[in-house]
Amino acid sequence: MTQTVQPDSLVTLHYRISLDNGQPLISTFEAQPATMHLGQGDIAPTLERCLAGLAVGERHSFELAPENAFGAHRAELVEKVRLEDFPDGAEVEPMVIMEFTAPDGSRYPGLIREVLDTHAVIDFNHPLAGKPIRFEVQIIGIN
Numbered sequence: 552m553t554q555t556v557q558p559d560s561l562v563t564l565h566y567r568i569s570l571d572n573g574q575p576l577i578s579t580f581e582a583q584p585a586t587m588h589l590g591q592g593d594i595a596p597t598l599e600r601c602l603a604g605l606a607v608g609e610r611h612s613f614e615l616a617p618e619n620a621f622g623a624h625r626a627e628l629v630e631k632v633r634l635e636d637f638p639d640g641a642e643v644e645p646m647v648i649m650e651f652t653a654p655d656g657s658r659y660p661g662l663i664r665e666v667l668d669t670h671a672v673i674d675f676n677h678p679l680a681g682k683p684i685r686f687e688v689q690i691i692g693i694n
Contacts (some may be wrong), residue, residue, distance in 0.1 A: 554693050556602045559590045563692040564602075571614070571683040584691050595621060598686055610689040617681050624681030630661075631670040643671050651675075 556562055563586045567578040579585050587593040589602065597620060601613045617623050632651075637643050647663045651673070661673040 553606045556589070556605045556690065556693055558599070558603060559588075560602075561586065561588050561694040562602060562690065563694075565689040565691065567685075567687040568679075569685045569687075571685060573685075576679070576684075580689075597621075601686055602688060602690070605688065605690050607690050607693055610687070612685060612687040615684050615686055617683055620682070620684045620686070621677040621679040622681075624676050628675040629664070630673050630675065631667075632673050633670055634666075635669075637671070649673075 563584050565578075565580045565584050567575060567580055569575045569578075589599050597615065601611075601615075605611060634643060641649065643663060643666055645663055645666055648660050649663065650658050651661050652658050659675055661675045662678065663671050664674050665672040
């Protein structure tokens with residue numbers, strides 16, 4: 552009986568995430584394979600679902616629309632933050648990722664999109680939100 556990836560499998564695999572234009576973003580094919588415990592938050596649940604049912608040795612490529620990858624870009628996750636509210640000495644420059652603390656104490660990364668006279672525009676969406684991606688995998692082992 553062939554062993555296949557289950558929702559709670561420990562999987563060793565090579566993977567590549569690229570934009571739909573072919574631009575690679577992350578790849579393990581040229582390096583050590585990755586080991587991920589599914590269902591533990593190691594990778595996005597939408598990507599985990601792609602792995603379900605694949606067998607050892609199988610290689611597959613998935614074309615994912617934004618809502619099936621890292622989600623749609625949500626305008627309500629783009630906020631203006633007053634420059635005076637940034638910590639002293641913080642690097643407030645466009646395209647810098649900073650960590651912010653929510654009122655409940657949880658922490659979130661945000662990308663500074665734009666710096667204005669009194670505010671910075673911060674995008675709390677995943678950097679790949681709103682983008683279609685290609686997810687290529689090769690299953691090496693399943694435990």
